[in-house]
Amino acid sequence: MDGSRRTAKRFWRWRKNPLRRRDDIIEAWVVLAVWAVIAVGGTIVGLLTAHAADEVFARQRAERCSVRAVLVTDDVPVDPSRGGTADGTITARVRWTDPDGSVHTDKTSVDTGLTAGSGLTVWTNGRGEVVAEPPTPTEAAVEAGLLATAAALAFAGLAFGAGALARWRLDQKRMAEWGKEWSLVGPQWGHKTG
Structure with missing residues (x-):
């Protein structure tokens, strides 16, 4: 499969398509929003955590x-x-x-x-x-980095979980709509199996 077809397949929710539903567009925006929140929010949470940890370690070195x-x-x-x-x-x-x-x-x-x-x-x-x-400046920097990484990953996990929940709700809504449509179309088919 060439690159343009792969890209088209990956972004199918954004293209005009008669089978695309409103929920498909909402899901595309949810996925985009989740990744933006993970990238921006995770970075901010990580930096704030590292800064707070650095302050605590510096205070320990000053007080002890x-x-x-x-x-x-x-x-x-x-x-x-x-x-x-x-x-x-x-x-x-x-x-x-x-x-x-x-x-x-x-x-x-x-x-x-x-x-x-x-x-x-x-x-x-x-x-x-x-x-x-108290930790040395090097030990403090390493520990602050580990804490920042853990905080960023925890934030990313929460954002990803919220996005997965929203997508699951959209899937449930789609399944209910498909069930309603099938109950209207199914009886019109002439023959049944079984």
């Missing part, structure tokens, strides 16, 4: 700071299978002093095999609570 802490407990097992996690860490109590001189203690994940008095670095927020290390 690393401090030197000292392990308080001496009961950190060398064997992580005795209460540890799969990555070889265990929760233990640590103590640190803020730049303003206030002393804090809290629990955090530490490597196994450490003894009391061992120094380590923990990340804290502005309220003196132990928090996770």
Whole structure:
């Protein structure tokens, strides 16, 4: 099949045709609108999500700071299978002093095999609570990109689903109309099979 016939077949709803119904034109516009919404809306949703994620990660990097802490407990097992996690860490109590001189203690994940008095670095927020290390700019960019892609795909899925529902409704309407027409034309045929 040559290119012009393939194109004509693909865009049959747009051509003048005595068999084309109003619902066929509506369906063509629905398909066009869905793809436009997916292209434009998906891009906008992805960009907004990436921007929002970048702001959150930048705020985390600005609010969180690393401090030197000292392990308080001496009961950190060398064997992580005795209460540890799969990555070889265990929760233990640590103590640190803020730049303003206030002393804090809290629990955090530490490597196994450490003894009391061992120094380590923990990340804290502005309220003196132990928090996770903020993502580096590269990690933040990758995570923002993944979140943006997921948001754009979710939006595209919703738009595609709405379009599929509209097309299904049009198909149901066409089937009902064909059923009515067949009930008028069918009895006029002289012979029946069966």
